Amino acid sequence: MIEPIDLRQPRHGTPPKLQVEQLSKSFGSSSGSVQALAPFDLSVEAGDFLCVVGPSGCGKTTLLNIVAGFESPTSGSVYVDGKPVTGPGADRGVVFQQGALFNWMTILDNVAFGPRSTGFSQSVARQKAMELLELVGLSAFAKKYPYQLSGGMQQRVGIARALANNPQMLLMDEPFAALDQQTRELLQEEIRSIWQRTNKTILWITHSIEEALLLATHIIVMTARPGRTKASFVSPFARSSDPHVASSMEFAAAKRTIFQLLRGEAKQAQQMEEVP
Numbered sequence: 001m002i003e004p005i006d007l008r009q010p011r012h013g014t015p016p017k018l019q020v021e022q023l024s025k026s027f028g029s030s031s032g033s034v035q036a037l038a039p040f041d042l043s044v045e046a047g048d049f050l051c052v053v054g055p056s057g058c059g060k061t062t063l064l065n066i067v068a069g070f071e072s073p074t075s076g077s078v079y080v081d082g083k084p085v086t087g088p089g090a091d092r093g094v095v096f097q098q099g100a101l102f103n104w105m106t107i108l109d110n111v112a113f114g115p116r117s118t119g120f121s122q123s124v125a126r127q128k129a130m131e132l133l134e135l136v137g138l139s140a141f142a143k144k145y146p147y148q149l150s151g152g153m154q155q156r157v158g159i160a161r162a163l164a165n166n167p168q169m170l171l172m173d174e175p176f177a178a179l180d181q182q183t184r185e186l187l188q189e190e191i192r193s194i195w196q197r198t199n200k201t202i203l204w205i206t207h208s209i210e211e212a213l214l215l216a217t218h219i220i221v222m223t224a225r226p227g228r229t230k231a232s233f234v235s236p237f238a239r240s241s242d243p244h245v246a247s248s249m250e251f252a253a254a255k256r257t258i259f260q261l262l263r264g265e266a267k268q269a270q271q272m273e274e275v276p
């Protein structure tokens with residue numbers, strides 16, 4: 001069963017991998033300002049696989065962009081290993097929903113780009129890239145260009161590229177949302193095995209409750225905008241060795257719990273959209 005857990009404070013004595021403190025974000029425009037995130041706290045320990053679910057527009061991407069260092073918060077702070085985040089860094093690998101590859105570079109050079117920009121020679125960077133392409137099952141496609149690959153393969157390249165600087169943390173924004181169910185399931189298996197082998201810390205945004213339950217050690221459900229944590233859980237299914245875990249009664253009950261929490265928030269989000 002999933003159990004409620006307080007993820008606002010570090011759970012161990014040491015600084016957590018990721019700490020979000022009183023984080024909020026507003027976007028200003030000529031027609032007024034939108035508060036995307038309300039002040040909230042979140043603590044993620046090394047090796048956690050944290051899935052974030054929440055209604056559309058509740059600030060999930062905004063949260064990920066702030067942790068990645070692409071956006072700055074309006075208030076509050078983000079710390080990685082106790083150090084404040086002030087911009088993007090090789091310690092955090094990011095995978096987007098789709099379309100973030102360099103179309104003018106081969107697959108190999110897309111993956112080698114990170115190691116190249118952190119100072120590795122062309123040959124060492126390409127060797128690292130080749131190993132990662134093997135890891136994601138794409139070594140035969142090294143010389144192809146992104147447009148020659150299917151959506152699922154492009155997402156695999158995205159994962160290899162995010163892993164190329166050997167980051168301790170992976171930040172993934174609905175990385176499989178645009179894929180068909182079968183490809184999605186295969187890639188979920190792959191990411192699970194990468195996580196189990198490397199013990200990386202993963203912040204994973206998804207709108208699929210099932211995906212969250214299959215992958216996460218911890219799940220947060222966010223409120224409608226301005227987003228903050230509505231509920232947080234520790235989840236046992238990702239560590240289960242039972243291949244049929246998703247058909248168990250416990251899994252179905254967990255799905256219902258999260259679905260009910262989300263439904264209330266989604267309704268509220270919808271009403272907000274309807275306000276002129």
Ligand SMILES: Nc1ncnc2c1ncn2[C@@H]1O[C@H](COP(=O)(O)OP(=O)(O)O)[C@@H](O)[C@H]1O
Pocket residue numbers: 027028029034035036054055056057058059060061062063225
């Ligand atoms: N750069 C931006 N400028 C103005 N508003 C933005 C910007 N980015 C996001 N928003 C607004 O902030 C809210 C949260 O967006 P987002 O983080 O993308 O939500 P989610 O990923 O949960 O769907 C939305 O209302 C969105 O329109």
Ligand SMILES: [Mg+2]
Pocket residue numbers: 060061062173
């Ligand atoms: Mg988003």
